[in-house]
Amino acid sequence: MDLELSYKRYQLEIPPGIWQEFFAQLTDEHRGRLITLKQLDRELGEFDVLRQKPLFSITYDQPDHSRDLVVTVNRFLGTREAVYAHRIVAPQAVTIVTDEDGAIQACTVTDDDCAQTTISFEFQRLSQPRGF
Template sequence: MQLGLSYKRYQLDIPPAVWSEFFDQLTDENRGRLITLKLLDNQLGDFEVLRHTPLYAITYAFTGDRPDCGSDLIVTVGRPQGLGEATYAHRVVCPQAVSIVTDEDGTVLSCTITNRDQAQSKISFQS
C-alpha cells in the first residue's frame, strides 16, 4: 500500500536562557502568519481562544512584579486583514517550559508554552 510522501516533524525544547531572543526571531519570521491559540488546562478544560488570526508578536519579558516569578510571555495578534496595531493579547504568567514542533525544513508548525500550574497555551501556525 502506497501512503505517498512522508512528512517528518521534529519537537524541540527551547531553553529558558534564550527565550527572549527566540521569540524575537520567531516574531520576525512569522508576523502576519495566521495562528490558532488553544488553552489546555486539566482543571479548567481545553478551549480555543482564537482562530485564524494574524500573529502580531510573541514577547518574553521580565516583569518583576511578583517575588515568586518575574517573567511573562505575551502573545499579541492583529486584525484579520493584518492592518493596524495589535488587537488582543494573551498573557502566560510564569512560563516554565517552551517547546516547538517544526517540519523537516525548519518551519515552525506549533509552539507550546507550559506555565507553573502545568496549563498550556498552544499556538498553531497555518501553512
C-alpha cells in the first residue's frame, strides 16, 4: 500500500531589498541550530562544505559595500564565537523552502556564477521526559 506524505513544502523567493533584515531575523531565530552547507557548482559539482554545525550567523552586506553573504558556524553547541565562515560573493537570488507551518527548512543562495549554496536546517526533535 502506497501512503503519500501529507507533508507540504513551499518555495519562496526573498527580494534583495530585504536580505539584510531577513538574514538578521533568520539568525536570531535559528542561532545554535545545526546546519548543513552544500555547494553546487558547474565545474566542481555538488559537495558538502560542512555538516551538522551550530549556526552562529548569516549576514548580508548592503550593495554599497561588498555585497557578500557570510554564513558563520560554531564548533560546538553553546560556544559564543564563530570558528568558520563561508562567503558567498555577489549573491543574485535567495530562495527558501518552508514546511506547511512556515518553518524554514532550507535556504538556497545563487551567486553571479550561477553556483548555489544551500543551508539546510536540521530537524529539531522535542526532547522527551526521562524514563521513556
